[in-house]
Amino acid sequence: MSNKKILICDDDEGILDVLGLILEDTGHTIIPEINSLNVKAVMDKEMPDLIILDLWMPVLSGDQLLSMIRTTPVYKDLPVIIISASRDGEQIANDHLASAFIAKPFDYDHLLTVVGELLN
Amino acid sequence: MDTFQHGKFLFSGASLQTSLDLLTKALDASISGIILTDNKQPDNPIVYCNSAFEKLTGYQRNEIIGHNCRFLQADDRNQKERKILRDSIKNGQECAIEIRNYKQNGDLFWNDLYVAPVKDASGEITHFIGVQNDISDRKKVEQDLRQQKVSMEKIIAERTADLRDSEAFLTSIIQTVREGLLVLDRDFKVISANSHFIRTFKVTSEDTVGKELYALGNNQWDIPQLRELLVKILPTNNPVVDFEVEHDFPHIGRKLMLLNAYRIELEGQFKDQILLAIEDITDRKEIERRKDDFLSIASHELKTPLTTIKGYMQVLQRNIPDNASEKFSITMGKVAQYIDRLNSLIAELLDVSRIQTGNIELHEAPIDFDKMVAEAVEGIQTSAPNHRIILSGSTNVSILADESHIIQVLNNLISNAIKYGPDSSVVEVHISNVSEYVKVSVKDSGVGMTSEDTKKVFERFYRGNDVQKRFPGMGIGLYVCDQIIKNHKGTLWVDSEKGKGSTFSFTLPKNGKELAKNE
Numbered sequence: 158m159s160n161k162k163i164l165i166c167d168d169d170e171g172i173l174d175v176l177g178l179i180l181e182d183t184g185h186t187i188i189p190e191i192n193s194l195n196v197k198a199v200m201d202k203e204m205p206d207l208i209i210l211d212l213w214m215p216v217l218s219g220d221q222l223l224s225m226i227r228t229t230p231v232y233k234d235l236p237v238i239i240i241s242a243s244r245d246g247e248q249i250a251n252d253h254l255a256s257a258f259i260a261k262p263f264d265y266d267h268l269l270t271v272v273g274e275l276l277n
Numbered sequence: 278m279d280t281f282q283h284g285k286f287l288f289s290g291a292s293l294q295t296s297l298d299l300l301t302k303a304l305d306a307s308i309s310g311i312i313l314t315d316n317k318q319p320d321n322p323i324v325y326c327n328s329a330f331e332k333l334t335g336y337q338r339n340e341i342i343g344h345n346c347r348f349l350q351a352d353d354r355n356q357k358e359r360k361i362l363r364d365s366i367k368n369g370q371e372c373a374i375e376i377r378n379y380k381q382n383g384d385l386f387w388n389d390l391y392v393a394p395v396k397d398a399s400g401e402i403t404h405f406i407g408v409q410n411d412i413s414d415r416k417k418v419e420q421d422l423r424q425q426k427v428s429m430e431k432i433i434a435e436r437t438a439d440l441r442d443s444e445a446f447l448t449s450i451i452q453t454v455r456e457g458l459l460v461l462d463r464d465f466k467v468i469s470a471n472s473h474f475i476r477t478f479k480v481t482s483e484d485t486v487g488k489e490l491y492a493l494g495n496n497q498w499d500i501p502q503l504r505e506l507l508v509k510i511l512p513t514n515n516p517v518v519d520f521e522v523e524h525d526f527p528h529i530g531r532k533l534m535l536l537n538a539y540r541i542e543l544e545g546q547f548k549d550q551i552l553l554a555i556e557d558i559t560d561r562k563e564i565e566r567r568k569d570d571f572l573s574i575a576s577h578e579l580k581t582p583l584t585t586i587k588g589y590m591q592v593l594q595r596n597i598p599d600n601a602s603e604k605f606s607i608t609m610g611k612v613a614q615y616i617d618r619l620n621s622l623i624a625e626l627l628d629v630s631r632i633q634t635g636n637i638e639l640h641e642a643p644i645d646f647d648k649m650v651a652e653a654v655e656g657i658q659t660s661a662p663n664h665r666i667i668l669s670g671s672t673n674v675s676i677l678a679d680e681s682h683i684i685q686v687l688n689n690l691i692s693n694a695i696k697y698g699p700d701s702s703v704v705e706v707h708i709s710n711v712s713e714y715v716k717v718s719v720k721d722s723g724v725g726m727t728s729e730d731t732k733k734v735f736e737r738f739y740r741g742n743d744v745q746k747r748f749p750g751m752g753i754g755l756y757v758c759d760q761i762i763k764n765h766k767g768t769l770w771v772d773s774e775k776g777k778g779s780t781f782s783f784t785l786p787k788n789g790k791e792l793a794k795n796e
Binding site for chain 1: 585
């Protein structure tokens with residue numbers, strides 16, 4: 158498996174850390190970002206292969222970020238996983254054309270499967 | 278004077294003596310007491326009385342003759358009739374009075390007394406004649422009548438006061454109650470409006486009473502839903518119960534109202550009047566919405582650290598050192614199990630809150646039913662290695678339902694079957710087509726329940742007595758399942774016998790709730 162870049166954005170430090178810990182084993186490069194306002198800049202700089210986004214984040218929410226990604230020609234086909242503890246998370250993810258939705262708390266194996274599928 | 282009264286009393290040509298005897302006998306035969314008093318003697322003594330007078334008064338002749346007749350009044354000397362009597366005698370006039378007299382034995386009797394003077398040729402009064410009749414019985418009847426009339430009047434006064442009291446009481450209730458109440462006549466004109474209505478809708482009594490409902494406050498009550506309710510539903514004799522109407526009023530803004538209406542069918546002055554109760558639930562709905570929001574946020578916030586903990590746990594579980602003790606691995610497994618339980622408790626709480634406020638939304642979509650059930654069974658099977666879940670039957674249909682909700686029900690029923698049958702090893706799941714429904718049955722050979730429990734098992738927070746002691750849980754899982762199936766217009770029920778296991782079954786309309794409703 159070639160080395161890919163995964164950008165993770167969540168406003169919760171613990172989630173960022175544990176996602177990094179899990180995905181690290183895949184051998185991919187993990188780019189954690191706690192401030193959603195920085196996502197665009199990081200994307201432009203790092204050109205990630207996959208983005209994992211939380212929904213409820215201060216100032217700029219996950220669905221707003223996703224809309225921005227889907228309307229930016231360069232990124233419109235970029236795989237994006239929405240990850241949320243919100244009840245209507247799946248609905249929001251589908252409405253904004255996310256590639257996948259994973260409910261919090263997530264299952265280790267399920268997460269790896271979804272990530273694996275989207276990267277190949 | 279010539280012969281006695283011109284011979285008028287010389288009966289049959291008899292002698293004066295014989296005629297007098299006859300006359301006396303006639304007087305004695307009278308039922309009226311008759312006396313003569315001698316006006317020429319001091320104090321008008323009685324000089325004659327007939328037998329009826331003796332009988333009437335109970336006195337013997339010897340106790341009567343020579344007395345003034347006032348002895349009949351005993352000590353009762355203050356009657357106004359006495360003055361009339363005295364004046365008549367003084368003025369030599371006749372008089373008729375009704376006076377209280379007393380018999381020899383002290384008994385009261387009412388005496389209807391007629392007194393007339395007897396004058397001699399010179400016009401001088403020589404005697405008085407008194408004729409008396411005992412009218413006690415008549416007086417008693419009169420008195421009874423009077424008393425009855427008085428007591429009737431008293432009762433009527435009391436009843437009227439009671440009525441007025443209860444009317445005032447009812448009115449005060451109607452005026453105090455925090456719900457708008459209108460009484461309409463059959464043409465929807467307002468007969469009365471209570472103060473809550475006046476306050477809530479910021480109108481005045483004068484602008485309201487006597488006006489047609491729709492015309493109130495510049496036609497702001499001309500609400501299509503309200504017209505439909507009054508014109509279409511009420512005439513069918515069905516009361517209107519909890520009819521929700523939303524309307525944007527020009528001055529007071531958007532209001533969500535709950536309407537209850539009732540038409541009086543009873544014959545009488547109120548027939549065909551309409552009672553319309555209007556409850557303003559705008560604030561209540563707003564509070565419910567805020568509660569839902571709060572719970573959504575709370576559960577989201579609780580789940581965030583839980584996600585982290587679960588993540589770390591899973592990392593740890595996958596990195597157990599080769600030399601770790603069995604106790605270490607088991608403990609890790611238990612921690613993971615309780616993290617899952619905490620997670621489902623948070624989810625359940627949110628579910629209950631939403632169901633209670635009726636805010637569960639269904640996202641209906643076509644589902645491959647058999648596949649969905651198979652996957653749910655498989656999912657639980659992996660986490661319950663000690664039980665065997667046997668899936669039988671097939672439907673080969675696609676149904677219109679909210680998949681995540683139905684999976685939640687399946688998971689709940691199958692996990693219950695496992696949870697409450699710790700000593701049995703098999704859970705049977707059977708699916709089938711029944712008419713326009715699909716049916717799922719989950720059968721366990723667990724502890725079962727009493728018929729008492731089967732009636733209450735779908736109630737919120739209900740837990741069977743035995744179950745309470747032996748198994749953990751909050752008693753909301755089945756309640757949520759029941760509500761979900763009801764939302765889909767299906768039914769959920771249980772057949773069970775104590776000690777012999779339970780079978781939970783549910784049906785779902787294949788074509789979704791809307792079609793099911795119209796059928």
